[in-house]
Amino acid sequence: KKHSQRRMSTSQGEDGSSAGAATAARQQLLAAVEQHCSNSPCPAGPLSRQFRQLIPSDSVMQSGQFRVLHWNILAQALTGAEGGSHFDRVEPGVTSWERRRWYLLRELLRFQPDILCLNEVDIYDYLLENLAPLGYRGCFRAKPRSPCLSFPGNFGPDGTAILYNTHRFECLQSETGLLIEPNEDGTEFLDAPSGAGSQVFVLLRLRLLNPPATDDSDGGGELWVAATHLKAKVTFSNLRLLQTKALITALKERVPANSPLLLCGDFNGESFEPFYNVIVQSGLDIASAYKQPEEPPFTTFKYVGKSAEPQARGIDYIWYRRLRPLALLEIPPRDSVESNGLPCAAFPSDHFCLSVDFCFCKN
Template sequence: MDSNVNITDDEDDIMPNLNLEHIKASLEIAESLAKASLMTSPAAKRRLQARKMELGLVDDSAGYIPPKHLLLYLVRMGSFNSAPKIMNEDTQDNDLDLPEDLSKDELLVYCRKELEDTPALVPRKFKTLQNCEAPSIYDKEVSQPQLKLRILQWNLLSQALGQNNDNFVCCPDGALDWRRRKHQMAEEIIKYDPDVICLQEVDHFHYLKRILATQGFQGTFFPKPDSPCMYIKGNNGPDGCAIFYRQDKYELLKTETRVLEVWRVQSNQVAVLVILRDKTSNQEICVATTHLKARNGALLSTLRNEQGKDLLEFVNTHSDGRPVILSGDFNAEPIEPIYNTVLSHDLLKLRSAYCNNAGEPPYTTWKVREEGEVKHTIDYIFFSQNNFKVDSILEFPTGEEIGEGRIPSFSYPSDHFSLVCDLSLIETSNS
C-alpha cells in the first residue's frame, strides 16, 4: 500500500488524504474505543465516556462510532492500494462443453474423470438429529411437515484470492489450479443433492450456472461493488454471493440484493435474497445469503455487527412474515456480538441449524497461513425456529481425515467446509 490512500473523487469531501501513520494512529484509538464499548461494566462505560470527551467525540450511548474518514477506510480496506483496477469479465469458462441434460450420477462421473489423478474428497456423513436438539418448537402441537428441503451453504474460496492473496502455506500450488478446483467444487455440491444452494466468494458464476443447470438449477449472483479480485492480474471478474434453486421444485417470485451499510455508509459486503414458492405445497419461503467483513479486532467486530443489523432489516422487510433461511460466512465466532444480534431479532426469531446442546461445531474453516493455523466457526445456516425443524446435518471431518496441511488441499477445494442440513417446514396449532 502506498503512503497515500487512494480515494474516489466523490469521497474527497468526506475523507482526507491521510498517510499511513495517520491511519495507524486513528486505528489504534478506534480499536481501543471499540473494545471499551463492547464491555458491559459500569466502570468500563464511564472510562469510555471520559475518553470520548477527551477526544472531542459526541457521546453515544449505543457505543463507539468511528469518524467518517476512518469508517470509509475500514469498509473499503483491501482496495485502497496503488494497484490499478482490472475490469475483466467472467469469460474464463466459456469453453466448458457439457450436454444440457445430465443425471446426477453422470455429472459425478464426468467430474471424477476430470479428476482422475486427484484423491477423493474428504469423507463426510449425515447425522440425524433427535427432537431434543430443537426444543423451541416442541412445546407446540405440531402437524405433519408440509415441505422438506436440503440447503447447502458454502464459501467457495475465490479463485483469484485463493491463488494470489491468501497465503495458504501448506497447500500445494496444484491444489489451487482452477482446472482442478472447479470439478471438485461441482462434485462437492452435486453429491449432496441440495434443493437450495447459498454461496460466497463466487468469482466464476458462469461456470457454476452452466454446470448446475444440468441438474435443473437456476441461479442469481450479486458482486461486491469493489471486489478485491478486481485488483489481481488475470482475475475473472468480481467475487460476490449467489443463490441457486431447483426449478422443478420452486418458482422464483422475487429477487432482492443489497450492498450492506454501516452507520449509513455503504460497505463492500453484499446480500442476496430470493422468495421461492414450493410448487407442491404452494408454501413461500425467504432465502438470503451474505458474506460479512473479515479480520479480527473489536473495531471490525463492531463493524460486522452493524452490517448484521442492516442485513436483518433487509431480510425482515422482504421476507414479510414468510419462513426465513439466512446463511453465509459471517466471519464471526459465536462469542461475537453479531451472533447474538442474529439470534435475538424479535421478529425473525432465528436459530442456528448446527447449534445443539454443546454449542456450535468447533470449526467450519481450518487453514494454515503464514501467521499460523486458524481453526474456528464463522459459517452458519440460520432458520425461523417457529417454522422449521432440523432433521439432519452434514458433519465435519476430523482433523485426521482432513490431514496435517488442513484445507484447501488436493482433497478439498476451499478453506471453508460446506454446511448442509435438511429442514422440514412445520405447521403448528397456534401458527
C-alpha cells in the same frame, strides 16, 4: 486460463428440460467430474462426511423435505494459484483452476442440494453453465469493491449467489442489496445505494412445488432464503455488528413475520461476537441449525502464511425460522485436516460446506 464466460438466463420458466433429462445430465456431469478428478494432479477422494439425523427420517413425508447447502467456495483469485500463495502448506497445483474447477463441482453435486447459498463466487457463469442443465437457476450479486479485482488474471469480482433446483422450487421474487458501512471516521453511515458498501446480500422468495398437505406442515410451501457474507478479519467485529443490524432491518422490511426463513452465510465471526446475540435477539425468531447444543468449533481450518498455528474458527451459519431441521452434515474431525489445513487435495476451499435437511412446519 479463464473459465467460460458464456451467459445463461436465470429467469423463471425457461428451463424446458424434464426431471428425467436433468437426472441424465447430472449422471453425465458426475461421470466427467470423477474422470477429471481421478486424472488430475494429486488425485484425492472427497473428505468423509455423514449426515446426522436429528429427527427419524421415517417420520417425515419425503415430498415436504428439502436440502439446503451453504458454502464459502473460496474465490479462485484468492487461492494464490497464480503466485504469492496465501496458503503455504497447500501442495503445488492443488488450487490451479484446471484442477480445482472439477473438485468444486464434485462437492456441490455429491450432496444433491435443492438450494445452494454460496459466498466468494467469482465463477458464477461457470457454475450456471454446469448446473443449469440439471435444473438449477439462480441470482447473483457481485461485491462493488471485490478484493479479487486486485489480482492479475482474475475472473472478475466475487460475490454471493443463491441457486435453487427448479424441479423442487419456483422463484416468486428476488432481490439483492448492499450492506451499509461507516465512513472512515466512523461517525456516519454510507448510504447502501451509493455503491460504497463492499458486502452484499441476496434474497429469494421460493415456493415448494407440490407441497405436502398435512396438519403438521405449512401448507403454502413458501420460503424466503437470504444469503450474505460479512466483513473478514478479527479486528472488524464492530463492522460485522453494524452490517448484521443493517441486514436484520432489510429482512424485517421485506419478509413477513410469519413466513419461513433461511439465512445462510459466512459471517466471519464466532458465536461469542456481538453480532451473534444481535441475531438471536433481533425479533426475527430464528435459530442456528448447527447449534447442537453448541456451534461447531470450526467451519474453516487453514494455515495462513508461515504460521505454525491454524486459523480454526466457527464462522459459517445456517439460521432458520418456521422450519424443522431433520438432519445436518457433520463437520469432519480436526485430525482429518490438521496436518496441512484447507484447501487440500481432497477439498477445494478453506471453508467446509454446511448442509441441513429441513421440512416445513407450523411452529
